[in-house]
Amino acid sequence: xxxxxxxxxxxxxxxxxxxxxxxxxxxxxxxxxxxxxxxxxxxxxxxxxxxxxxxxxxxxxxxxxxxxxxxxxxxxxxxxxxxxxxxxxxxxxxxxxxxxxxxxxxxxxxxxxxxxxxxxxxxxxxxxxxxxxxxxxxxxxxxxxxxxxxxxxxxxxxxxxxxxxxxxxxxxxxxxxxxxxxxxxxxxxxxxxxxxxxxxxxxxxxxxxxxxxxxxxxxxxxxxxxxxxxxxxxxxxxxxxxxxxxxxxxxxxxxxxxxxxxxxxxxxxxxxxxxxxxxxxxxxxxxxxxxxxxxxxxxxxxxxxxxxxxxxxxxxxxxxxxxxxxxxxx
Ligand code: FAD
Numbered sequence: 001x002x003x004x005x006x007x008x009x010x011x012x013x014x015x016x017x018x019x020x021x022x023x024x025x026x027x028x029x030x031x032x033x034x035x036x037x038x039x040x041x042x043x044x045x046x047x048x049x050x051x052x053x054x055x056x057x058x059x060x061x062x063x064x065x066x067x068x069x070x071x072x073x074x075x076x077x078x079x080x081x082x083x084x085x086x087x088x089x090x091x092x093x094x095x096x097x098x099x100x101x102x103x104x105x106x107x108x109x110x111x112x113x114x115x116x117x118x119x120x121x122x123x124x125x126x127x128x129x130x131x132x133x134x135x136x137x138x139x140x141x142x143x144x145x146x147x148x149x150x151x152x153x154x155x156x157x158x159x160x161x162x163x164x165x166x167x168x169x170x171x172x173x174x175x176x177x178x179x180x181x182x183x184x185x186x187x188x189x190x191x192x193x194x195x196x197x198x199x200x201x202x203x204x205x206x207x208x209x210x211x212x213x214x215x216x217x218x219x220x221x222x223x224x225x226x227x228x229x230x231x232x233x234x235x236x237x238x239x240x241x242x243x244x245x246x247x248x249x250x251x252x253x254x255x256x257x258x259x260x261x262x263x264x265x266x267x268x269x270x271x272x273x274x275x276x277x278x279x280x281x282x283x284x285x286x287x288x289x290x291x292x293x294x295x296x297x298x299x300x301x302x303x304x305x306x307x308x309x310x311x312x313x314x315x316x317x318x319x320x321x322x323x324x325x326x327x328x329x330x
Contacts, residue, residue, distance in 0.1 A: 015186035031060040065112040111138030114152035165216035191220035193234035197268040224252040252314035253321040
């Protein structure tokens with residue numbers, strides 16, 4: 001029986017920067033988290049299926065480092081064990097590209113990884129035809145106050161960018177690999193409109209960002225924000241300091257009152273007074289979600305007025321708020 005060359009089903013495999021350049025209007029992208037260990041890939045598809053109505057240009061999949069936890073055995077004694085609660089980033093990316101024919105962007109982190117493990121992960125991605133990565137440092141491990149790099153790993157995201165750019169030039173860790181195959185990764189990095197929590201000030205943080213770009217990163221995706229003015233100021237400051245690549249705004253709906261204090265604490269961001277007041281007036285979960293929907297809609301409409309190339313949504317937890325917002329926008 002002849003094998004059918006059904007090219008309509010071939011994945012597109014485009015780089016994020018090419019997707020941005022090719023688009024004539026604002027495009028949509030999503031970030032998802034792998035499910036907790038024990039759940040099936042179907043939980044990802046159930047989460048994504050309604051959102052696929054909006055034809056996202058790409059979907060990011062986060063990476064979660066392993067944690068050390070104290071486990072109590074049946075006999076009452078305890079032992080430290082290492083567990084990865086949300087494994088599967090690379091597999092999910094391949095599954096998304098295969099099922100939806102949409103580009104996937106795996107996140108890669110420094111935390112917990114040696115350079116050799118990172119190189120092997122990049123080789124896996126390359127072989128799978130996944131040519132996009134978001135290069136991140138990762139946060140401190142649970143129970144640690146500050147980020148501690150793996151002794152054989154990277155300290156900052158810029159070191160990871162350097163390694164990926166090296167591989168794009170055929171440079172592998174083993175110096176006896178001559179004429180190594182060149183990968184072709186499009187590299188995204190993180191940016192913080194209200195500065196990264198550890199940075200002394202915004203300018204220093206952007207200068208650190210600029211090093212990642214100068215080393216070869218192609219675009220920036222931002223931390224979430226609820227006051228668009230922070231994003232506009234950040235974009236201006238980036239341009240002023242010589243960061244001229246796309247800066248993709250990251251948006252996450254708020255859906256309950258607890259997040260009013262939790263999100264500023266975790267991400268070191270401002271929660272606008274008006275949003276706080278509206279959320280505090282809401283006295284049912286549905287009313288809280290309605291406030292979150294309205295605020296996200298307001299943020300998106302304002303960003304769209306400025307003809308941004310892409311809106312990137314953190315879909316964790318409440319994909320239907322994003323669905324409802326997009327339904328009203330597009
Ligand atoms: P870096 O760029 O290394 O910066 C970290 C801090 O060090 C900053 O304060 C910076 O100003 C400073 N710095 C940088 N270089 C230097 C230098 N050479 N000397 C001195 N200071 C320096 N975390 C995960 O674990 N998994 C994920 O999937 C994930 N996805 C994310 C996606 C986005 C869009 C964003 C914004 C964050 C994400 N994070 C994720 C969180 C991220 O890992 C943390 O915010 C982390 O604390 C910083 O990562 P970074 O890549 O920005 O680090």
